[in-house]
Amino acid sequence: MGKKSVKFEGVSLSEDLQKILDADMDHVGPRRRARDAFKHIQLSIDHILFKMPCDGLKMMESYEVNSRGLEIFSKSWLPEEVSPKAVLCFCHGYGDTCTFFFEGIARKLACSGYGVFAMDYPGFGLSEGLHGYVPKFDWIVDDVIEHYSKVKGNPNFRTLPSFIFGESMGGAVALKVHLKQPDSWNGAVLVAPMCKIADDMVPPWLVTQILTGVAKLLPKHKLVPQKDLAELAFRDVKKREQTAYNVVAYKHKPRLRTALELLKTTQEIEQQLDKVSLPLLILHGKNDKVTDPSVSKELYEKAKSTDKTLNLYEDASHSLLEGEPDEMILRVFGDIISWLDSHC
Numbered sequence: 001m002g003k004k005s006v007k008f009e010g011v012s013l014s015e016d017l018q019k020i021l022d023a024d025m026d027h028v029g030p031r032r033r034a035r036d037a038f039k040h041i042q043l044s045i046d047h048i049l050f051k052m053p054c055d056g057l058k059m060m061e062s063y064e065v066n067s068r069g070l071e072i073f074s075k076s077w078l079p080e081e082v083s084p085k086a087v088l089c090f091c092h093g094y095g096d097t098c099t100f101f102f103e104g105i106a107r108k109l110a111c112s113g114y115g116v117f118a119m120d121y122p123g124f125g126l127s128e129g130l131h132g133y134v135p136k137f138d139w140i141v142d143d144v145i146e147h148y149s150k151v152k153g154n155p156n157f158r159t160l161p162s163f164i165f166g167e168s169m170g171g172a173v174a175l176k177v178h179l180k181q182p183d184s185w186n187g188a189v190l191v192a193p194m195c196k197i198a199d200d201m202v203p204p205w206l207v208t209q210i211l212t213g214v215a216k217l218l219p220k221h222k223l224v225p226q227k228d229l230a231e232l233a234f235r236d237v238k239k240r241e242q243t244a245y246n247v248v249a250y251k252h253k254p255r256l257r258t259a260l261e262l263l264k265t266t267q268e269i270e271q272q273l274d275k276v277s278l279p280l281l282i283l284h285g286k287n288d289k290v291t292d293p294s295v296s297k298e299l300y301e302k303a304k305s306t307d308k309t310l311n312l313y314e315d316a317s318h319s320l321l322e323g324e325p326d327e328m329i330l331r332v333f334g335d336i337i338s339w340l341d342s343h344c
């Protein structure tokens with residue numbers, strides 16, 4: 001049976017564009033072609049993130065081979081007329097990219113005076129690597145440190161405060177970056193951080209043991225059972241439907257090695273919450289069914305940081321900046337920008 005074609009309500013696709021979107025995205029070439037062919041449609045959807053003005057911004061995209069020999073995609077958004085208040089380095093969530101919803105988030109932050117920098121991890125978005133495959137979580141952490149060390153070392157930004165911004169799995173990346181570089185950042189903004197995967201998302205113990213054994217033989221296979229992430233993460237139904245426009249997101253069952261690496265990483269982080277020492281802003285929806293908000297509370301209580309803030313949002317789900325009603329998205333943005341402004 002052939003692959004089911006991707007369809008978009010109210011959008012008429014040419015035959016050539018349909019073929020590009022229906023291609024196997026396991027490797028980076030088809031992902032890059034899909035993004036290039038579709039980005040004008042992506043960024044015109046009826047979502048508050050793409051209605052925010054972006055005049056007066058300087059945006060740049062680049063590809064650079066890192067020390068592991070992988071070509072990494074990155075993007076920056078800078079205020080054009082003024083020097084940025086600080087450098088903000090973004091770590092995206094599982095399966096995601098910095099070229100769709102984060103485009104709107106970055107524009108908003110840059111319009112508020114911040115220099116925003118983002119990269120796609122190997123195997124995600126427009127960076128090289130097998131789609132959705134994480135052979136070792138610490139490799140992602142090292143790739144992030146390598147890339148953002150260059151950003152912060154740029155003579156134009158060297159004297160500016162620097163903040164690491166992690167969303168969902170990116171929150172785990174940000175925390176592990178900090179634990180490896182305890183004195184390198186002026187603070188962290190963590191949105192629904194993956195300090196623990198919600199219990200309902202983890203397969204039963206016996207299934208996990210079986211998958212662990214199979215992963216040694218078939219690490220790249222897409223075999224891990226998973227609930228519909230968009231349904232769990234996006235409270236606003238219309239915005240949930242718009243996740244289909246993220247054409248380079250990884251939407252299959254998790255690969256065996258990837259799932260085990262994520263589980264192992266959350267277990268490691270839970271054991272090291274008391275070692276977190278930088279200024280923290282933690283934001284989490286009380287109704288998050290993907291990452292556990294109780295562990296964000298535990299992070300807030302256990303972190304030895306003297307400067308820490310925890311915002312728990314009533315009724316909100318996982319995707320605070322993408323999947324909530326507009327008023328909640330604006331509220332969360334306001335909280336982030338207010339905290340950043342007070343720390344510059």
